[in-house]
Amino acid sequence: MMYFIFAFLLIFSIILTGKSSNLVNYENNLIVNHNNILENGNIKHSDGIRNQDKGKNTKSEWWKNGIIYQIYPRSFKDTTGNGLGDLRGVIEKIPYLKYLGIDTVWLNPIHPSAGIDSGYDIIDYRNIDELFGSMDDYDELIEQLHNNGIKILLDFVPNHTSDQHEWFVKSVQNIEPYSDYYVWVDAKYVNGTRQVPNNWISIMKNSMWEWNEQRQQYYLHQFYKEQPDLNYKNPLVQKEIKDVMRFWLDKGVDGFRIDAFGCLYERQDLKDAPSIPKIPEKQQRIGYTKCLDESYDEIKSWRVVLDEYKKINSETKIMTVEIYGDMDLLKKCFGNTTHPGAHFVLNFCLGGLAHHPAKSFVHNLNESLFKSTPGAWPSWVIGNHDIGHPTTTFGEEMIDGIHMVQLLLPGTPVVYMGDELGMTNTYLRNDQSPNDINNIFLRERGRTPFQWDSTAQAGFSNKTITWLPVNPNYVTRNVEYEKSATKSHLKIFKALVNLRKLEVFCTGNVEFYEVSKYVFAFSRSNSILRSYFVILNLGSEIEIINLRKIKRLLPYKMKVRISSLNAEQYTGEIIRTDSFTLRPNAALVLESSFF
Template identity: 30%
Template sequence: MSNPTPTALPAEAAADADWWRRAAIYQVYIRSFADGDGDGTGDIAGLRSRLQYLAYLGVDAIWINPWYPSPLADGGYDVSDFRDIHPTFGTLDEAKQLIAEAHELGLRVILDIVPNHVSDQHAWFQQALAAGPGSPERERFIFRDGRGEDGSLPPNDWHAAFGGPTWTRTPDGQWYLHLFAPEQPDLNWDNPEVRAEFESILRFWFDLGVDGFRIDVAHGMVKDPALPDLGLTEFSVLTGEGQQDHPHWDRDGLHDIFRSWRAIADSYPDPRVFVAEAHVRPRRMPEYLRPDQLHTAFNFDFLKCPLDAGALRDVIDRSITSLAAVGAPATWVLSNHDETRHVTRYGRADTGVQALFRDRPIPTDLALGTRRARAAALLMLALPGGAYVYQGEELGLYEVEDIPEELLQDPIWERSGHTLRGRDGCRVPLPWTGDTPPFGFSTSGAAPWLPQPEDWKSYTAEANRADPASMLQLYRAALRLRRTEPGLRGEEFRWLESPQGTLLFERGNGVVCAVNLSDQPVSLPAGHSPLLASGLLDDEGLLPPDTTAWLHRG
């Protein structure tokens, strides 16, 4: 099925073929964005009803986490059909309407694609189970005989990302590989059928007008066919750091796949784009972003970096210079659906990302975290390249770390034997209006699929919109200047000298960004006037600690 005449963007937006080089993209975790049918779970109807809000915010595009049919064993990242919509979220016709309505507002639409694995309920995997060992159906996946005299030991010693072994045995005695949950069998990307199928899936959605894809686990699709032991006692880090020629992360065979995908994207009159979720060593990232492969990649080094001026400068330098070598722009991101919200992280003694999956909350100062989050937002949005805004960060939302155990839904909770709480705390449904839950999230007032804190009444979009000093208004002002201030539209970037604990850099036309991460107020450059600041300057016009200001010469 395809739509030969997808709804076009407004002429001015459609003519900007390089929009992705500087776009501000808003991440929609669809289960938690807005509930339009009143069942307590976010959906396409809810998203359509809030598109005007996103246009008001001033982003350029939306990225929607998986909305395909799925048993939801891993929040939709276990896909059973890539060409349809999960009934809880809506219908394919509604998806087409959403794309059209977003385009009318000048918003591009990026979907998630999950090429490393499928759901164990996917037709292909069910066919593989039924067909038995040695069948063509099993060649689409990674089935192996076990080790030991009776094959009762797994084929190798790999460990799964969500805990436990990375192999599950089938009733006929063979084992199948899953780098994540058992409900997510890995595909065999050495199989031509797998490659052809995903090329067809890309065309299906591109023909419907989708503007691009975020590629889940882009560094994990290709495996060493020998499946050698890793010799580790637990799951290896996502980058394969310290392991040369890692057997399942960041293998060279990936790049031929992405060349074929890029050719498909470039075949459309308004070229489609890709952003990679690739947890790779910094020196390897440019290889994914060569001109014939992917357009951009998430900058996890920046997301995970502590709020330390020296560390941030190193990450920013490395990101911009390494990617410039292949003509790619950097991207910047502070939070997403897999990490603790940065308002909470920045209120801690250690402001970097700690363990991905924690067993208990770490003490945090939310007032301090909010002040630092405002400063970090202006730092991020002043940098050249693209920026990602995770839903709710523009409202100042914090991590919800006291969800009752019986309501936790992340598979990490079960897979860890109820010792690690997982990622639910950053996925709590958004507060829109009112003083009590569900804060306008659901049209019917139904309880959301994860509970919202009572004190989110002061964080609603409605409350933020009414307060000129709110986080929302800070983001709106910054996003507006990114579009209208010529100095922020290009890719020029130059460091300026500044005191220890601070960052100072210049963009085009004399726009300067000053970030004070020290514990003392600092002077601003002479001859510059403020454009925007994350907090009030002090009585002497100095930049206080944990504050960022944008300045203009003259």
């Protein structure tokens, strides 16, 4: 019966067009999804991302199909005239979020903070920093977002607090029950000289230990000394953190992005970490102060809290975790079938492939998609508040193509605000970077104000001097300009967001191709009637492309659905797949359709 239907469709297409090439095209599309094989050295998976992730289950989970948009509140929109973004600024710009078509907002920390680490040194987990507004402003924000069909994730910082937090102040004074809320250790003495307990080095390149004169002990800090680490060996600390999660869940938050979860536990024997030349310090910390098994167990216990709320109203509350490391470390975050962990992990592999050859793209994306824990859901991060804007990393000519990869692969894209415009990092002098001491990480170069229009301060604020300088390229790199342009990064981004809503990008198969040394491609398909092919020139030279050489059953002609800003092809153009040119860093989304 099935073959009869196929034959009827074939004859019908020939009658309609009178061209025998349609028979070839239809046959090509008919066979393209068959067999799970390795074809011509290209990764091919015809089961889609995972069998259990296809169909109804995938469509029902909002966090799988949607796009997460990261907002750094300090730099999004200032409504008070103090040069600093605020919650009412986010409320004001909800129409823009709707225009973009994003589904979820992730807010960087908005809690009261001492300002040492841009909000990641929290003084009070259950309140709003007055710099951003009030709890009433937060309540209105969450109500307005939900009324517009947008979820909200809060940045959650469970590893450490500010040294001004009430818990730490009382811990210094040895006031119960806070005495052991932090990691306190006695000093070592050598020939009567006080020394730190061991050789552990913080992320800030100094000792992890800070002496407290009042308590006469050292406390542990894996980040700044003003950010003491909580002691997760203390059950009371575990309970406190879960209670904080429940506080915000009760206020309607849809989930959390967990900061620095891998730092929660450290070796109890305080053994010195090895000093290995040419091995990054962060790798040397693994098994000593990073990624201990107990940290993963803590994620599982937090998942239990989230699932409690799902049982109440059948709405999934999610948790995504930040971790930098190899695939084995990422896998453990997902837990197992009986004790699930994170819903997904923030995957930075794509952001690390700038200027790499196509082979690296094929290998790394295949690792992320098909060699992770069964049932694990992928995500794609190419920029954020720490690593900056990907346009700076990849270059303006390539950013559209990288967005094609990020938005059209299976998984959840996490987009940093301004990346849709092609915003770039801004040069800052040391005196212009108040929260990035001595520009150690150059992080604040990617945190400058959002560029709304070409007026003074890019429409971000009416104050002459903002908390960070606006990038000088704001005159043409802004929302207003790009919305009115015939073609722009913003319009290409929006077109990709709309395209991604098609069923094929939710449940379709994916194949990766090394077209040439510097040309990477992948395809998405889930039926014999329509498929998509994304191709990106990663190199610095014009490439003559013959896609049928690497995929014999591809149609002879395909339509350009979306083209990058620097591509010579235009949207709607029909091209021959066996002979076309692709400019350096240019990218195309090609569409094949039987009808």
